[in-house]
Amino acid sequence: MKLYRVIAAALVALGALASCKSGIEADVEKTLKGMDLDAKIGQMVQLNINLVTNDEGLDEAKMESVFGRWKIGSILNVYKGQAQTREKTAELIAGIQEASMKYIGIPCIYGLDMIHGASYLKEGTFFPQEINIAASFDPHHASEMGRIMAYETRAALCPWIFSPVMDLGRDPRWARLWESFGEDAYLQSVMAVAETKAVQEGDVAACLKHYMAYGAPFSGKDRTPAILTEQDMREKYFRPFKECVEAGALSVMVNSASINGVPTHANKVLLTDWLKDGLDWDGMIVTDWADVNNLFTREHIAADRKEALALAINAGIDMIMEPYDTLCCADLKAAVEEKLIPMSRIDDAVRRVLRLKYRLGLFENPVWDTAAYGEYASDAFVAAAKQAAAESEVLLKNEGVLPIRKGSRILVTGPCANSIRSLNGGWSYTWQGSDDPYFVDGFNTIYEALAAKFGKDKVRFVPGVEFDEADWQAEKNIDIASAAAAARQADVVVACLGENSYCETPGNIDDLNLSANQKALLKAVAASGKPVVLVLNEGRPRIIGDVEPLAKAVVDVMLPGNYGGDALAELLAGEKNFCAKLPFTYPKHINSLHTYDYKVSEQVGIMVGDYNYDAVMDVQWPFGTGLSYTSFEYSGLKCDKSSFKSGDVLEFELELKNVGDVAGKEAVLLYSSDLVASIVPDVRRLRAFTKVELQPGESTVVKLSVPADELAFVGQDGKWHLEKGAFRFAAGNCSLTLDCTETTIR
Ligand code: BGC
DSSP: OHHHHHHHHHHHHTTOHHHHSOHHHHHHHHHHHTOOHHHHHHHTEEEEGGGTEETTEEOHHHHIIIIIISOOOEEESOGGGSOBOHHHHHHHHHHHHHHHHHHTSSOOEEEEOOOSBSTTBTTOOBOOOHHHHHHTTOHHHHHHHHHHHHHHHHTTTOOEEOOOBOOOOOOTTOTTGGGTTOSOHHHHHHHHHHHHHHHHHTTOBOEEEEETTTTOBTTSSTTOOBOOOHHHIIIIIHHHHHHHHHTTOOEEEEOSSEETTEEGGGOHIIIIIIIIITTTOOOEEEOOTTHHHHHHHTSOSSSSHHHHHHHHHHHTOOBEEOOSOSHHHHHHHHHHHTTSSOHHHHHHHHHHHHHHHHHTTTTTOSSOOGGGOTTTTOHHHHHHHHHHHHTTOEEEEESSOOSOOTTOOEEEESTTTTOHHHHHOSSBSBTTSOOHHHHOOSOOOHHHHHHHHHOTTTEEEOOSSEEOTTSTTOEEOOOHHHHHHHHHHOSEEEEEEEOOOOOSGGGOOSOOBOOHHHHHHHHHHHTTTSOEEEEEEOSSOOBOTTTGGGOSEEEEOOSOOTTHHHHHHHHHTTSSOOOOOOSSOEESSTTOOOOTTOBGGGSEEEEOSSSOEEEOOOEEEOTTOOOOSSOEEEEEEEESOSEEOTTOEEEEEEEEEEOSSSOEEEEEEEEEEESSOSSOOBSOEEEEEEEEEEOTTOEEEEEEEEEGGGGOEEOTTSSEEEOSEEEEEEETTEEEEEEEOSOEEO
């Protein structure tokens, strides 16, 4: 694209711009020329589907108003707030397109929250949530999820999804941690790029969200302010967006909250300077839900809607997700007429909307033949989702109890034991994922999967604690004594503890500890003396430090989706091997919420003197923890260079051997540590990873590349510094130190 712009600039100088415009750019200009201000404003607005529907389906009178009067450019969301069949979804979108073409002559762009597969379609293939995909440390699964969700979304006539989510989940208290690929910027980037590319290769536009640093609320509560250093923003939070944009992402949705006092929807520096101009990106930026209104109703940086609109549009917003009404249309028009927003900005925004529609081929084909999508929900798609689930469940502890021997009498207990809802989490059939008894049929809960695997007569289910379906945090039918009695009759207890499904702000919590009832259940079943396998089924790491020692084995299945129960049964039976690793740091104490790349001085030994102090790093399980039924031996880490400088690519090699008795896959993670830096360095950073499969006794040479410039950090002057001095590299138990021979500042 940069090259295109350079050539275009040269041709302009020669007075030949028209002839160099690509077909799409010429079409965009032609369409824009034919639009008056009302039409332009309409294209910049997105409404919720209930504004064009009634209980029976599309509402002609509403459509006449929305498309005829207001010329609205986009509709979002699932009809009636519940997953529909693909036929119903296609029928609604086809009707919307017909109305849009009839009244405006411009196709509508319809957007849906497909978050872990086609999660708003009945019978859509549900993958594990992104946090699980990250745990697989294998971008193949992100790519497969993207490919299949795009296919199934197009099968329902929808050309745009609000995915991938790429907020770094760096605060375990945050209710949306599980929606993205974990706490590390590099892992997040690799996975998000794989998903974005696959989605768009399937002719569906990805929408990167939520730009940016949404996952770091200071209070831990969703949609509350973040306070961040410029270093962290540029080195970490920006990175996945930059890489996905450079990989061709077509649209971006904005972080609903504020950073350092500036609501992101009004942050011109982030939206225009960093994203659009900085990356030379001609894609489209959409707000999050009602977030222009939030600038005056919640954030108090504008007195009214008109002022809020001017702030947002001037900052770089192109499309306003205004789900509830069309009030913004008149205010936007007034803001333009009063010259609060220059016409050039409106034209730029509309060009970006039209460009997206042209790029998706919507002008030529607002609808297409959905009969061609015969692979929808096919066995092959299901197999891909199930494989992803099996490779995403993390074994954190195993004191000889797993695999569970066939013939064992198993007690399955806990509120997550017999729930598809808790396996899926939010964004599953409904926003909160809360209506699964109505939607889901034919999938196995953990209890059902274990009964199918180990025999109905061997597996008993006594919940002990149940979730209250009406309030995701509430628990009911507490009968711990029955579970404890059943434990005494069993050979092994599988305690499935964690969280019921939730999503976004309703998922805010006041205590990261696992609930008192569930901890009491674990204590009671463990008191039976029978080995307890603790299965954690949760969207964020709930603290279990005081009860974890009672479990002989721990598996964090997080949110593995519809096939997560079956996958777990195969893993617990030893038919498959665990190979996932934690993509976040599992905290042990509420006052020790660290990330793996903490600043070195977050952990210090006792300083002796007048004022003794220390700062202790004590986490439950570090980022990257993940056991297997086999063991891998790391040796011989070496690099092709003994020293390096900017521009070099460091080629690492190490030998990896499967020294156990069963085949297994190992994710090899390579970290760097800048041993002395002019600002306090991170203790370590993930720089490369790969996943390899080895048979028992087999070994292989694993190769990993790290461009030296990746080791740079953002200095006090806002520039990238690769500083002279020693860097340590580590993978497994191997490490080596290399010198950077000169300082480079960019
Ligand atoms: C969420 C977004 C979502 C949007 C549209 C918002 O509340 O923050 O992630 O894409 O709603 O449903």
